[in-house]
Amino acid sequence: MREELAGKIDKNALMVWRLTAMIILSPSILILAALLLLSLMFHWPLWIFSSVLILSLLSVLILVVIIPIRRYNRWSYAIQEQSIELHHGIWLWKRTMIPMVRVQHVDMKQGPLLRRYGLASITISTAAGSHQIPALTVQTAEQVQRQVMAYAEVSDEDL
Numbered sequence: 001m002r003e004e005l006a007g008k009i010d011k012n013a014l015m016v017w018r019l020t021a022m023i024i025l026s027p028s029i030l031i032l033a034a035l036l037l038l039s040l041m042f043h044w045p046l047w048i049f050s051s052v053l054i055l056s057l058l059s060v061l062i063l064v065v066i067i068p069i070r071r072y073n074r075w076s077y078a079i080q081e082q083s084i085e086l087h088h089g090i091w092l093w094k095r096t097m098i099p100m101v102r103v104q105h106v107d108m109k110q111g112p113l114l115r116r117y118g119l120a121s122i123t124i125s126t127a128a129g130s131h132q133i134p135a136l137t138v139q140t141a142e143q144v145q146r147q148v149m150a151y152a153e154v155s156d157e158d159l
């Protein structure tokens with residue numbers, strides 16, 4: 001059963017993810033224009049262009065509208081003294097528990113789109129890999145970073 005954790009990512013994450021998807025899909029506009037030009041020049045049947053247009057519009061609907069909403073609604077996290085818990089997933093739900101004693105370092109990063117909306121992502125690194133909390137406000141990201149490192153130091157001293 002899926003439970004909601006106290007920490008949520010910022011609502012502006014929706015806009016950042018939508019803009020990212022539009023940037024990724026922008027070459028498809030050039031492909032559509034080229035296909036339209038070719039179909040007009042060589043008198044191809046209209047169904048070829050129409051089917052590619054429908055598939056492109058369906059891709060835009062899924063990648064720009066549906067996936068960002070599902071991704072936002074599914075993301076939650078909790079920072080506790082002994083562990084970090086992450087819940088996320090678009091189609092499949094994933095629950096990750098990171099013991100504080102395993103945390104090696106915590107990075108905060110901003111790309112141009114995140115910076116534009118005042119957001120940052122936190123990456124928590126362990127020996128086994130890294131885990132990301134995306135799209136927090138800069139203030140929340142700084143607070144999470146300090147909190148995780150403070151708990152990790154206490155955990156290391158306990159050993």
